[in-house]
């Protein structure tokens with residue numbers, strides 16, 4: 321009694337259909353309309369199920385979380401995570417539990433995130449100052465907000481992650497960004513060996529394996545340089561310590577042999593998790609507001625009234641901005657930055673929605689489809705309506721299964737507090753400091769790029785006008 325199977329071809333199953341889809345989450349959402357909220361695919365030799373409703377997501381991420389909380393072991397993930405020494409790609413088990421505990425209690429805990437407040441406020445102020453220069457030049461210059469958001473989150477992760485501030489446009493920042501781009505591309509690349517283990521020679525013949533080895537070596541040298549640099553500098557207080565510094569202290573103080581692979585693999589998670597998703601969120605919030613000028617006006621009025629005659633929004637102001645919160649929640653719903661959760665894998669045989677699911681089945685949770693699930697979102701699910709959150713206790717933190725931009729359950733995003741802190745402060749200041757117009761000669765579209773993170777396809781080009789008190 322297996323879930324309905326989408327018809328495919330012998331041997332390759334549904335691989336050809338998925339690889340031809342421009343945006344996987346939209347294609348799978350379309351399939352769910354034909355086959356229901358739970359259906360099955362075969363990707364080569366791998367069985368996959370796809371979840372597209374809030375009710376089934378609650379079953380998978382809450383009631384049966386322990387059966388659905390592993391990760392499929394894919395070739396690039398294995399290599400780049402030092403044989404799953406990280407957290408994001410590690411299969412469920414004692415190693416994952418240990419690193420997750422370290423992240424929750426030390427590296428990404430709410431107090432640790434709070435301790436980086438000054439860094440966040442400083443970097444957001446620098447971004448605002450750069451935009452102010454564009455606004456005051458004659459004639460005023462348009463700002464590429466997609467670039468500004470990516471620049472902000474990359475700089476933040478460098479300072480918070482390993483205590484370095486790279487010069488804008490400098491060679492070191494470029495090197496870091498190039499490494500990140502290669503890392504992301506390889507993690508979403510199609511390795512034949514993942515779907516047809518007997519054909520692993522194909523990945524060697526096409527040069528993909530060599531590219532993976534080469535990227536691994538470069539990343540490894542980069543992590544090693546950062547570690548060596550930290551080992552040379554001593555005596556930083558715990559409160560001022562960056563995340564890599566904390567990790568090194570924890571490793572050196574543990575009574576087990578130092579596991580440098582684990583330190584490096586967790587750095588990779590930090591770089592991957594900490595940059596794109598927050599940048600994409602900032603861009604989608606600004607895009608959604610540009611498309612709804614009356615909502616833009618309302619949220620700006622709320623922020624400007626609350627901040628009064630101060631020069632900027634600081635973190636103490638954020639809890640006093642419920643409408644901004646509603647705008648952010650609604651953007652996470654309609655333009656969810658991670659349209660499908662990081663793939664899960666079943667740890668055992670289980671029953672879901674009356675169907676039998678086999679162990680080692682890959683599980684795709686289609687967040688994009690769930691945020692439009694008509695059973696959960698009864699009023700105009702395709703419309704941008706922040707009011708639906710105003711006065712509601714619904715939030716993005718994993719208890720409401722129609723709105724799970726950070727996932728839920730054991731594997732919920734451990735960087736959620738940091739991601740939200742970055743996004744809220746950046747957006748509040750962009751809205752407080754400037755009025756915005758679409759740059760001349762450009763159109764405001766909502767086309768998305770394919771990938772693990774849903775970026776806006778065309779850069780968001782806006783003309784800023786400095787707000788005067």
Ligand code: HEM
Nearest residue numbers: 408589593594597598658662725726727728731733735739
């Ligand atoms: C707006 C910002 C962010 C969004 C929308 C986001 C979203 C997500 C999602 C959807 C998952 C998958 C959860 C699941 O499988 O159920 C995830 C996992 C993860 N995220 Fe984030 N994330 C954000 C920021 C961050 C930040 C800032 C970090 C680190 C500093 C981070 C680190 C991670 C890690 C390590 C995992 C894997 C957790 C595990 O497998 O145990 N994320 N994130």
